[in-house]
Amino acid sequence: MVEPAVTVYAGDQQYPVYVGRNLLTDRALWEQYITTAQVLVVTNDQVAPLYLPPLKSVLGTFVLEVLPDGEEYKTLSSVQRLYETMLTHQFHRDALVIALGGGVIGDIAGFTAATYQRGISLLQLPTTLLAQVDSALGGKTAVNHLAGKNMIGAFHHPQAVLADVQCLDSLPARQVRAGLAEIIKYGLIMDAHFYSWLEDRGGQLLAQEYDILHTMITKSCCYKAKVIAQDEKEAGQRGLLNFGHTFGHAIEALLDYRGILHGEAVAIGMMIATYLSQTMGWLNADDVARVKKLLASCDLLLPLPPEITPVQVWEAMKIDKKIWRGTQRLILLRSIGEAVMCDAPPKEQVISAIAEMQV
Ligand SMILES: NC(=O)c1ccc[n+]([C@@H]2O[C@H](COP(=O)([O-])OP(=O)(O)OC[C@H]3O[C@@H](n4cnc5c(N)ncnc54)[C@H](O)[C@@H]3O)[C@@H](O)[C@H]2O)c1
16 A cells, blocks of 8 residues: 655644646555545546546546536635535535645635635645645635735645645646746755756756655655645744745735746745855855756746836735735745744845846
Protein backbone atom coordinates (compact mmCIF):
# COMPACT_ATOMS: atom_id res chain seq x y z
CA MET A 1 0.00 0.00 0.00
CA VAL A 2 1.14 3.53 -0.79
CA GLU A 3 2.79 5.30 2.15
CA PRO A 4 2.31 9.00 2.91
CA ALA A 5 5.09 11.16 1.50
CA VAL A 6 4.60 13.72 4.26
CA THR A 7 2.54 14.02 7.44
CA VAL A 8 1.16 17.43 8.35
CA TYR A 9 0.93 18.21 12.08
CA ALA A 10 -1.44 21.09 12.75
CA GLY A 11 -2.45 21.69 16.35
CA ASP A 12 -4.13 18.51 17.59
CA GLN A 13 -4.68 17.25 14.03
CA GLN A 14 -2.43 15.33 11.74
CA TYR A 15 -2.97 14.12 8.21
CA PRO A 16 -1.07 12.46 5.40
CA VAL A 17 -0.07 13.83 2.03
CA TYR A 18 0.27 11.10 -0.59
CA VAL A 19 2.32 11.85 -3.69
CA GLY A 20 2.45 9.33 -6.51
CA ARG A 21 0.88 7.69 -9.54
CA ASN A 22 -2.57 6.11 -9.86
CA LEU A 23 -3.74 7.50 -6.53
CA LEU A 24 -7.14 8.38 -7.95
CA THR A 25 -7.82 4.71 -8.58
CA ASP A 26 -6.05 3.23 -5.53
CA ARG A 27 -8.89 1.28 -3.94
CA ALA A 28 -6.97 0.39 -0.77
CA LEU A 29 -6.15 4.02 -0.20
CA TRP A 30 -9.73 5.16 -0.77
CA GLU A 31 -11.17 2.56 1.58
CA GLN A 32 -9.41 4.30 4.47
CA TYR A 33 -11.18 7.57 3.78
CA ILE A 34 -14.64 6.70 2.46
CA THR A 35 -16.28 5.87 5.76
CA THR A 36 -19.65 7.45 5.00
CA ALA A 37 -22.36 7.02 2.37
CA GLN A 38 -22.75 10.80 2.12
CA VAL A 39 -20.04 11.99 -0.25
CA LEU A 40 -20.03 15.19 -2.29
CA VAL A 41 -17.47 15.47 -5.10
CA VAL A 42 -16.79 19.06 -6.13
CA THR A 43 -14.97 19.72 -9.39
CA ASN A 44 -15.18 21.99 -12.43
CA ASP A 45 -16.09 21.62 -16.07
CA GLN A 46 -12.42 21.40 -17.19
CA VAL A 47 -11.32 18.78 -14.71
CA ALA A 48 -14.49 16.64 -14.67
CA PRO A 49 -14.07 15.09 -18.14
CA LEU A 50 -10.43 14.30 -17.37
CA TYR A 51 -10.47 12.85 -13.88
CA LEU A 52 -14.02 12.04 -12.89
CA PRO A 53 -14.07 8.75 -14.87
CA PRO A 54 -11.14 7.20 -12.93
CA LEU A 55 -12.58 8.44 -9.65
CA LYS A 56 -15.98 6.97 -10.46
CA SER A 57 -14.37 3.58 -10.88
CA VAL A 58 -13.37 3.51 -7.19
CA LEU A 59 -15.98 5.61 -5.41
CA GLY A 60 -19.35 4.07 -4.66
CA THR A 61 -22.33 6.36 -4.95
CA PHE A 62 -21.71 10.05 -4.53
CA VAL A 63 -23.33 13.38 -5.22
CA LEU A 64 -21.58 15.45 -7.87
CA GLU A 65 -21.27 19.20 -8.31
CA VAL A 66 -19.48 20.46 -11.41
CA LEU A 67 -18.86 24.19 -11.07
CA PRO A 68 -17.90 26.49 -13.92
CA ASP A 69 -14.13 26.91 -14.27
CA GLY A 70 -12.51 30.12 -13.10
CA GLU A 71 -11.41 32.31 -10.22
CA GLU A 72 -14.54 34.45 -10.78
CA TYR A 73 -16.60 31.54 -9.42
CA LYS A 74 -14.64 31.42 -6.15
CA THR A 75 -17.54 33.16 -4.44
CA LEU A 76 -20.14 32.69 -1.75
CA SER A 77 -22.66 31.93 -4.54
CA SER A 78 -20.76 28.74 -5.41
CA VAL A 79 -20.58 27.84 -1.72
CA GLN A 80 -24.32 28.48 -1.41
CA ARG A 81 -24.91 26.12 -4.35
CA LEU A 82 -22.95 23.38 -2.56
CA TYR A 83 -24.84 23.98 0.71
CA GLU A 84 -28.16 23.64 -1.17
CA THR A 85 -27.05 20.37 -2.74
CA MET A 86 -25.97 18.93 0.59
CA LEU A 87 -29.16 20.07 2.31
CA THR A 88 -31.29 18.62 -0.50
CA HIS A 89 -29.53 15.29 0.02
CA GLN A 90 -29.88 15.64 3.79
CA PHE A 91 -26.17 15.44 4.43
CA HIS A 92 -25.27 15.03 8.12
CA ARG A 93 -22.21 16.00 10.08
CA ASP A 94 -20.44 12.78 9.08
CA ALA A 95 -20.60 13.67 5.37
CA LEU A 96 -17.45 14.01 3.30
CA VAL A 97 -16.52 16.64 0.71
CA ILE A 98 -13.97 15.70 -1.96
CA ALA A 99 -12.26 18.56 -3.80
CA LEU A 100 -11.09 17.45 -7.25
CA GLY A 101 -9.33 20.31 -9.03
CA GLY A 102 -6.88 23.16 -8.65
CA GLY A 103 -6.65 25.73 -5.90
CA VAL A 104 -9.93 27.36 -6.85
CA ILE A 105 -11.94 24.17 -6.36
CA GLY A 106 -9.89 23.31 -3.26
CA ASP A 107 -10.69 26.68 -1.70
CA ILE A 108 -14.42 26.60 -2.53
CA ALA A 109 -14.92 22.98 -1.44
CA GLY A 110 -12.69 23.53 1.59
CA PHE A 111 -14.63 26.57 2.79
CA THR A 112 -17.91 24.71 2.25
CA ALA A 113 -16.64 21.76 4.30
CA ALA A 114 -15.37 24.16 6.98
CA THR A 115 -18.75 25.78 7.45
CA TYR A 116 -21.42 23.17 6.64
CA GLN A 117 -22.88 22.15 9.99
CA ARG A 118 -19.85 23.72 11.73
CA GLY A 119 -17.39 21.61 9.80
CA ILE A 120 -17.38 18.26 8.01
CA SER A 121 -14.64 16.05 6.58
CA LEU A 122 -12.67 17.06 3.53
CA LEU A 123 -10.36 15.24 1.13
CA GLN A 124 -8.15 17.27 -1.17
CA LEU A 125 -7.35 15.84 -4.61
CA PRO A 126 -5.25 18.64 -6.12
CA THR A 127 -4.86 18.48 -9.90
CA THR A 128 -2.59 21.49 -10.53
CA LEU A 129 1.06 21.77 -9.55
CA LEU A 130 0.28 24.87 -7.49
CA ALA A 131 -2.43 23.06 -5.55
CA GLN A 132 -0.22 20.00 -5.00
CA VAL A 133 2.68 22.00 -3.58
CA ASP A 134 0.75 24.71 -1.81
CA SER A 135 -3.00 25.24 -1.57
CA ALA A 136 -4.19 21.69 -0.82
CA LEU A 137 -2.35 21.49 2.48
CA GLY A 138 -2.27 23.91 5.34
CA GLY A 139 -5.96 24.33 6.04
CA LYS A 140 -6.51 27.78 4.56
CA THR A 141 -9.83 27.93 2.73
CA ALA A 142 -11.50 31.02 1.33
CA VAL A 143 -13.70 32.62 -1.26
CA ASN A 144 -13.45 36.06 -2.78
CA HIS A 145 -15.60 39.12 -2.07
CA LEU A 146 -16.04 42.18 -4.27
CA ALA A 147 -13.90 43.98 -1.68
CA GLY A 148 -10.99 41.61 -2.21
CA LYS A 149 -9.55 38.19 -2.81
CA ASN A 150 -9.86 35.48 -0.13
CA MET A 151 -11.71 37.92 2.13
CA ILE A 152 -14.07 35.29 3.53
CA GLY A 153 -12.44 32.16 4.81
CA ALA A 154 -11.73 29.66 7.52
CA PHE A 155 -8.99 27.33 8.66
CA HIS A 156 -10.08 23.75 7.96
CA HIS A 157 -7.62 20.94 7.38
CA PRO A 158 -8.37 17.95 5.13
CA GLN A 159 -8.36 14.32 6.32
CA ALA A 160 -5.76 13.67 3.63
CA VAL A 161 -4.23 15.13 0.48
CA LEU A 162 -3.88 12.84 -2.54
CA ALA A 163 -1.51 14.46 -5.01
CA ASP A 164 -1.67 12.27 -8.11
CA VAL A 165 1.29 13.38 -10.21
CA GLN A 166 -0.27 11.88 -13.35
CA CYS A 167 -2.99 14.53 -13.23
CA LEU A 168 -0.31 17.03 -14.21
CA ASP A 169 0.08 15.39 -17.64
CA SER A 170 -2.90 17.35 -18.90
CA LEU A 171 -1.95 20.63 -17.22
CA PRO A 172 -1.13 23.49 -19.65
CA ALA A 173 2.56 24.49 -19.60
CA ARG A 174 1.74 27.96 -18.31
CA GLN A 175 0.02 26.47 -15.26
CA VAL A 176 3.04 24.23 -14.66
CA ARG A 177 5.29 27.30 -14.65
CA ALA A 178 2.98 29.03 -12.18
CA GLY A 179 3.34 26.06 -9.81
CA LEU A 180 7.11 26.08 -10.27
CA ALA A 181 7.23 29.62 -8.90
CA GLU A 182 5.97 28.34 -5.54
CA ILE A 183 8.49 25.48 -5.60
CA ILE A 184 11.38 27.89 -6.27
CA LYS A 185 10.05 29.97 -3.37
CA TYR A 186 10.54 27.07 -0.94
CA GLY A 187 14.19 26.74 -2.03
CA LEU A 188 14.80 30.45 -1.69
CA ILE A 189 13.30 30.81 1.77
CA MET A 190 14.08 27.47 3.38
CA ASP A 191 16.75 25.31 1.79
CA ALA A 192 19.87 26.36 -0.13
CA HIS A 193 20.58 22.70 -1.05
CA PHE A 194 17.16 22.31 -2.61
CA TYR A 195 17.70 25.59 -4.45
CA SER A 196 20.97 24.22 -5.89
CA TRP A 197 19.16 21.01 -6.83
CA LEU A 198 16.65 23.11 -8.80
CA GLU A 199 19.47 25.09 -10.42
CA ASP A 200 21.19 21.88 -11.49
CA ARG A 201 18.05 20.87 -13.38
CA GLY A 202 17.23 24.33 -14.81
CA GLY A 203 15.00 24.10 -17.89
CA GLN A 204 14.47 20.37 -17.26
CA LEU A 205 12.09 21.43 -14.48
CA LEU A 206 9.56 22.34 -17.16
CA ALA A 207 9.78 18.96 -18.89
CA GLN A 208 7.31 17.35 -16.48
CA GLU A 209 9.42 14.27 -15.83
CA TYR A 210 7.81 12.10 -13.19
CA ASP A 211 10.83 11.69 -10.90
CA ILE A 212 11.59 15.39 -10.89
CA LEU A 213 7.96 16.30 -10.24
CA HIS A 214 7.69 13.70 -7.49
CA THR A 215 10.77 15.08 -5.72
CA MET A 216 9.70 18.70 -6.09
CA ILE A 217 6.17 18.06 -4.84
CA THR A 218 7.31 15.94 -1.90
CA LYS A 219 9.99 18.42 -0.86
CA SER A 220 7.61 21.38 -1.17
CA CYS A 221 4.97 19.64 0.95
CA CYS A 222 7.67 18.86 3.55
CA TYR A 223 8.67 22.52 3.77
CA LYS A 224 5.08 23.69 4.02
CA ALA A 225 4.31 21.03 6.65
CA LYS A 226 7.33 22.15 8.66
CA VAL A 227 6.13 25.74 8.74
CA ILE A 228 2.54 24.74 9.58
CA ALA A 229 3.75 22.59 12.48
CA GLN A 230 5.48 25.65 13.93
CA ASP A 231 2.76 28.19 13.22
CA GLU A 232 -0.57 26.81 12.09
CA LYS A 233 -2.55 30.07 12.08
CA GLU A 234 0.10 32.41 10.68
CA ALA A 235 0.96 34.22 13.90
CA GLY A 236 4.62 34.43 12.87
CA GLN A 237 6.79 31.91 11.00
CA ARG A 238 4.09 30.93 8.47
CA GLY A 239 4.33 34.48 7.19
CA LEU A 240 7.66 33.48 5.59
CA LEU A 241 5.67 31.57 2.97
CA ASN A 242 4.48 34.96 1.75
CA PHE A 243 7.86 35.64 0.15
CA GLY A 244 7.08 37.43 -3.14
CA HIS A 245 3.37 37.39 -2.37
CA THR A 246 2.83 40.92 -1.06
CA PHE A 247 4.16 42.32 -4.36
CA GLY A 248 2.43 39.54 -6.30
CA HIS A 249 -0.97 40.18 -4.72
CA ALA A 250 -0.64 43.91 -5.40
CA ILE A 251 0.17 43.23 -9.08
CA GLU A 252 -2.73 40.77 -9.40
CA ALA A 253 -5.15 43.25 -7.79
CA LEU A 254 -3.98 46.12 -10.03
CA LEU A 255 -4.64 43.92 -13.08
CA ASP A 256 -8.04 42.95 -11.66
CA TYR A 257 -6.85 39.31 -11.54
CA ARG A 258 -6.93 39.14 -15.35
CA GLY A 259 -4.18 38.18 -17.76
CA ILE A 260 -1.71 37.07 -15.08
CA LEU A 261 -1.56 33.86 -13.08
CA HIS A 262 -0.94 33.92 -9.34
CA GLY A 263 2.37 32.07 -9.78
CA GLU A 264 3.51 34.54 -12.44
CA ALA A 265 2.74 37.50 -10.17
CA VAL A 266 4.58 35.73 -7.33
CA ALA A 267 7.60 35.20 -9.62
CA ILE A 268 7.73 38.96 -10.31
CA GLY A 269 7.29 39.57 -6.58
CA MET A 270 10.14 37.19 -5.70
CA MET A 271 12.48 39.01 -8.07
CA ILE A 272 11.49 42.39 -6.54
CA ALA A 273 12.07 40.98 -3.05
CA THR A 274 15.45 39.66 -4.23
CA TYR A 275 16.51 43.12 -5.44
CA LEU A 276 15.32 44.62 -2.17
CA SER A 277 17.31 42.02 -0.22
CA GLN A 278 20.38 43.17 -2.13
CA THR A 279 19.62 46.81 -1.28
CA MET A 280 19.35 45.82 2.39
CA GLY A 281 22.87 44.36 2.11
CA TRP A 282 21.88 40.72 2.64
CA LEU A 283 22.33 39.39 -0.90
CA ASN A 284 25.23 40.12 -3.22
CA ALA A 285 25.17 40.56 -7.00
CA ASP A 286 26.02 36.87 -7.56
CA ASP A 287 23.02 35.78 -5.48
CA VAL A 288 20.75 38.09 -7.45
CA ALA A 289 22.14 36.68 -10.71
CA ARG A 290 21.42 33.14 -9.48
CA VAL A 291 17.77 33.99 -8.79
CA LYS A 292 17.43 35.66 -12.17
CA LYS A 293 18.98 32.68 -13.93
CA LEU A 294 16.75 30.05 -12.34
CA LEU A 295 13.59 32.10 -12.92
CA ALA A 296 14.67 32.67 -16.54
CA SER A 297 15.28 28.96 -17.12
CA CYS A 298 11.68 28.31 -16.01
CA ASP A 299 10.29 31.15 -18.19
CA LEU A 300 9.45 33.02 -14.99
CA LEU A 301 11.68 36.07 -15.36
CA LEU A 302 8.78 38.34 -16.19
CA PRO A 303 8.65 42.13 -16.38
CA LEU A 304 6.31 44.34 -14.40
CA PRO A 305 3.21 44.57 -16.63
CA PRO A 306 3.65 47.88 -18.53
CA GLU A 307 0.21 49.19 -17.58
CA ILE A 308 1.15 49.50 -13.90
CA THR A 309 3.74 51.68 -12.21
CA PRO A 310 6.00 50.97 -9.21
CA VAL A 311 4.17 53.63 -7.15
CA GLN A 312 0.84 51.95 -7.89
CA VAL A 313 2.26 48.63 -6.70
CA TRP A 314 3.48 50.30 -3.49
CA GLU A 315 0.03 51.80 -2.88
CA ALA A 316 -1.76 48.52 -3.67
CA MET A 317 0.52 46.69 -1.20
CA LYS A 318 -1.11 48.63 1.64
CA ILE A 319 -4.38 46.73 1.28
CA ASP A 320 -2.72 43.32 1.43
CA LYS A 321 -3.76 41.15 4.36
CA LYS A 322 -0.11 40.79 5.33
CA ILE A 323 -0.02 44.22 6.95
CA TRP A 324 1.16 43.36 10.47
CA ARG A 325 -0.27 45.48 13.32
CA GLY A 326 -0.52 48.48 11.02
CA THR A 327 3.00 48.05 9.64
CA GLN A 328 3.96 46.84 6.19
CA ARG A 329 5.80 43.56 6.63
CA LEU A 330 7.85 42.14 3.79
CA ILE A 331 9.60 38.81 3.57
CA LEU A 332 13.12 39.19 2.22
CA LEU A 333 16.18 36.96 1.90
CA ARG A 334 19.07 37.01 4.32
CA SER A 335 20.75 34.55 1.98
CA ILE A 336 19.60 32.03 -0.60
CA GLY A 337 17.81 29.46 1.56
CA GLU A 338 17.03 31.79 4.47
CA ALA A 339 14.17 34.26 4.71
CA VAL A 340 13.83 37.18 7.07
CA MET A 341 10.89 39.37 8.07
CA CYS A 342 11.39 43.05 7.38
CA ASP A 343 8.97 45.50 8.99
CA ALA A 344 8.35 48.99 7.64
CA PRO A 345 10.78 48.83 4.70
CA PRO A 346 11.79 52.29 3.38
CA LYS A 347 9.34 53.41 0.70
CA GLU A 348 11.99 54.77 -1.71
CA GLN A 349 13.97 51.53 -1.65
CA VAL A 350 10.89 49.41 -2.20
CA ILE A 351 9.80 51.52 -5.16
CA SER A 352 13.33 51.35 -6.65
CA ALA A 353 13.30 47.54 -6.35
CA ILE A 354 9.92 47.38 -8.11
CA ALA A 355 11.25 49.73 -10.82
CA GLU A 356 14.03 47.18 -11.58
CA MET A 357 11.30 45.02 -13.08
CA GLN A 358 10.10 47.61 -15.58
CA VAL A 359 10.87 46.87 -19.22
N1 LIG B 1 -5.70 27.86 0.31
C1 LIG B 1 -4.44 28.17 0.12
O1 LIG B 1 -3.58 27.99 0.98
C2 LIG B 1 -4.04 28.72 -1.21
C3 LIG B 1 -2.68 28.89 -1.52
C4 LIG B 1 -2.34 29.34 -2.78
C5 LIG B 1 -3.32 29.64 -3.72
N2 LIG B 1 -4.63 29.48 -3.37
C6 LIG B 1 -5.70 29.77 -4.34
O2 LIG B 1 -5.58 28.83 -5.39
C7 LIG B 1 -6.13 29.40 -6.57
C8 LIG B 1 -5.19 29.15 -7.71
O3 LIG B 1 -5.06 27.76 -7.85
P1 LIG B 1 -4.58 27.11 -9.22
O4 LIG B 1 -3.37 27.78 -9.68
O5 LIG B 1 -4.56 25.65 -9.03
O6 LIG B 1 -5.72 27.58 -10.25
P2 LIG B 1 -7.07 26.91 -10.76
O7 LIG B 1 -7.71 26.11 -9.73
O8 LIG B 1 -7.85 27.99 -11.39
O9 LIG B 1 -6.55 25.93 -11.91
C9 LIG B 1 -5.89 26.48 -13.04
C10 LIG B 1 -6.55 26.02 -14.36
O10 LIG B 1 -6.16 24.68 -14.60
C11 LIG B 1 -7.31 23.87 -14.82
N3 LIG B 1 -6.95 22.53 -14.36
C12 LIG B 1 -6.88 22.08 -13.09
N4 LIG B 1 -6.34 20.86 -13.07
C13 LIG B 1 -6.07 20.53 -14.35
C14 LIG B 1 -5.48 19.41 -14.96
N5 LIG B 1 -5.00 18.40 -14.25
N6 LIG B 1 -5.37 19.40 -16.31
C15 LIG B 1 -5.80 20.45 -17.06
N7 LIG B 1 -6.34 21.55 -16.54
C16 LIG B 1 -6.46 21.59 -15.19
C17 LIG B 1 -8.39 24.55 -14.03
O11 LIG B 1 -9.68 24.18 -14.49
C18 LIG B 1 -8.06 26.01 -14.32
O12 LIG B 1 -8.53 26.38 -15.60
C19 LIG B 1 -6.37 30.86 -6.28
O13 LIG B 1 -7.74 31.06 -6.05
C20 LIG B 1 -5.60 31.10 -5.01
O14 LIG B 1 -6.14 32.12 -4.22
C21 LIG B 1 -5.01 29.03 -2.15
